[in-house]
Amino acid sequence: MSAQIIDGKAIGLKVREQVAKDVAEMVAEGYPPPGLATVLVGENPASEVYVRMKQRACAKAGIESFGYILPATATQEEVENLVAELNADPKVNGILVQLPLPSGLDDERVLNAIDIEKDVDGFHPINIGRLAQKGRESMFVPCTPNGCLYLLDEMNVQIEGANAVVLGRSNIVGMPLALLLVKRDATVTICHSRSQDLPGITRQADILLAAVGRPEMVKADWVKPGAVVIDVGTNRIDDPSTEKGYRLVGDVDFDEVKEVAGMLSPSPGGVGPMTIAMLLRNTVRSAKMAHQNA
Ligand code: NDP
Numbered sequence: 001m002s003a004q005i006i007d008g009k010a011i012g013l014k015v016r017e018q019v020a021k022d023v024a025e026m027v028a029e030g031y032p033p034p035g036l037a038t039v040l041v042g043e044n045p046a047s048e049v050y051v052r053m054k055q056r057a058c059a060k061a062g063i064e065s066f067g068y069i070l071p072a073t074a075t076q077e078e079v080e081n082l083v084a085e086l087n088a089d090p091k092v093n094g095i096l097v098q099l100p101l102p103s104g105l106d107d108e109r110v111l112n113a114i115d116i117e118k119d120v121d122g123f124h125p126i127n128i129g130r131l132a133q134k135g136r137e138s139m140f141v142p143c144t145p146n147g148c149l150y151l152l153d154e155m156n157v158q159i160e161g162a163n164a165v166v167l168g169r170s171n172i173v174g175m176p177l178a179l180l181l182v183k184r185d186a187t188v189t190i191c192h193s194r195s196q197d198l199p200g201i202t203r204q205a206d207i208l209l210a211a212v213g214r215p216e217m218v219k220a221d222w223v224k225p226g227a228v229v230i231d232v233g234t235n236r237i238d239d240p241s242t243e244k245g246y247r248l249v250g251d252v253d254f255d256e257v258k259e260v261a262g263m264l265s266p267s268p269g270g271v272g273p274m275t276i277a278m279l280l281r282n283t284v285r286s287a288k289m290a291h292q293n294a
Contacts, residue, residue: 003259003262008272008273015278023062032064035287036054038065040069041097057279058283072102076105094121094283128142144274147278148265149177164181166189166209166211209230220253220256227261231251231264233252
């Protein structure tokens with residue numbers, strides 16, 4: 001059996017086309033284009049790449065982006081002052097502080113300073129807290145976990161009542177992903193570096209989501225035949241045969257697992273494109289809310 005491959009690129013593109021349409025309509029109605037401010041502190045090459053990708057995606061969708069770069073020596077106060085300025089700027093509908101921040105800066109305080117109505121990354125403690133509470137809705141949901149759920153919905157995967165196993169419990173992926181799945185009435189098991197007998201646990205999963213940052217860790221015998229597998233991991237491994245000397249792989253051994261799973265979202269080409277698509281969608285939603293409240 002070979003798994004149905006979940007094409008995150010195509011699904012993400014469809015979302016981005018809808019976002020571009022929404023933006024065009026908004027502008028045609030006389031509103032300014034939505035604006036996303038990106039805040040990059042220090043010189044982390046991976047963060048620089050992510051921010052550039054997000055800015056490019058904004059430009060393609062007609063969203064204005066405002067890039068702010070602070071040196072690694074920036075103080076807590078300087079970062080929080082910038083966030084306060086952006087909170088007050090009506091051209092800015094979304095504020096994205098690229099994580100991780102350089103050591104010495106308190107990311108929780110910075111995230112807490114973002115106006116929750118502009119928290120398009122969904123990491124404000126109130127938004128995360130609401131995710132964990134029954135009957136409460138977050139203003140915005142973190143983009144990568146939301147992208148995973150979007151893929152599952154697009155593929156008509158039954159979430160309610162399913163046994164979902166999430167590998168990873170980070171603040172930005174694993175934990176919010178698990179909380180979202182609980183909200184959607186899945187029965188969720190969260191695994192982490194201290195979990196015992198991972199293959200035994202993951203084999204129980206109807207839906208298995210891997211976000212550990214360990215190249216190709218999930219093997220065929222970790223997966224129940226027919227299960228849905230979502231690979232969030234993005235890892236660089238050496239490959240002298242490529243021009244760059246490396247290639248990207250997920251947390252799932254694609255070649256093995258595709259022979260067992262019912263559906264598989266690959267990495268790259270699965271969740272990655274969804275993350276940016278969800279960010280753009282959140283930014284447009286924030287702009288619409290600002291217009292309604294004006
Ligand atoms: P973190 O390093 O913050 O968290 C990793 C999690 O995996 C931790 O909870 C850790 O456990 C757990 N873990 C690590 N090793 C093992 C192991 N051997 N067995 C079981 N659990 C383990 O990573 P992130 O959550 O930030 O990212 C995870 C992956 O997702 C990375 O590959 C990252 O590149 C990718 N990613 C992809 C995105 C996308 O858009 N596609 C966006 C964000 C991330 P513990 O808590 O005990 O330390």
